[in-house]
Amino acid sequence: MKAVVLAAALLLASAAHAQTTIETAAQATGNIAAPLGLELGKTRCARITQGPNHVRAGKAAWAGGDAIEIRSLDRFNLPGLTRVIVNCDAQDTVALVTLTFERTAFEDTRNKLDKRYEVKRKTDAHAENGYAEWLATNGSIEMLHAKEGRQFTVAYWGKGAKARYFAYNGGAASAPAVKAKAADKTPASAPAVKQPAAL
Structure with a gap:
């Protein structure tokens, strides 16, 4: 017994x-950040440079690789998404992904991030320029917006990428998305995403 x-x-x-x-x-x-299915610090950029709706947007000089704009946004099923820029490092891996949204998607996007990642810093409702930050196992996520702005940006940084960005710029406060807007517009492409992307 x-x-x-x-x-x-x-x-x-x-x-x-x-x-x-x-x-x-x-x-x-x-807790692993993989915006649009692109896992930070792991996904090879070669995977997203094939197809008619991806274009090279110049070089991400701070990271050491290409900057790629993804133009077919409706397939991601993220309300209000207007622009996506992917910055690649010298090893051809995703170092930074910036997503720009219409202001109407602000609360929904912030709530999704709150549920998925550990909150490090909350947005101050009274700040002229809002800022919030979340932590992921493989990097960090930040949300930036002007108080009266029509859009806001969510930036997904791979581990160490943010430090490299600011070191390269000598501490300048220029926005990462702006850095990715170079003149080169050579067509490139990527395989279709089968699942709606989670933030």
Whole structure:
């Protein structure tokens, strides 16, 4: 009888441990930043330079690679999304993704980010220029907007990318999205995204 009770207790303990392991893995996965399916610091930019709706937008000199604009935005199912720029590093991996939205999508976007990532800094409602920040396992996310602006930007930084950006600019406060607007408009492309993208 003792053996049966002991075996049952071991089974319960083993099941509880397995459940905890599954939940921990799920939390870690949920905290990995992969805007539009492009995992920061991991996704190869070669994957997104194929197809008619992706164009080179010059060089992301601070990162060491290309800047790519994604133009087919409706497939991402993100209300209010108006522009996407991907900055690649010298190893051809995604270092920064900036997403520009219409102001009408502000609350929805912020709520999605609050649910998915750890909040580091909340937006100050009275600030002239709003700023909020979230932490991810593989980088950080920030939201920037002018108080009366018609649009706002969400920037996904790979680990170490933000420091490289500001070091390259000597501490200048120019916006990352502006840096990506170079003149080169050579057509490129990418495979279609099958799933709606999560923030």
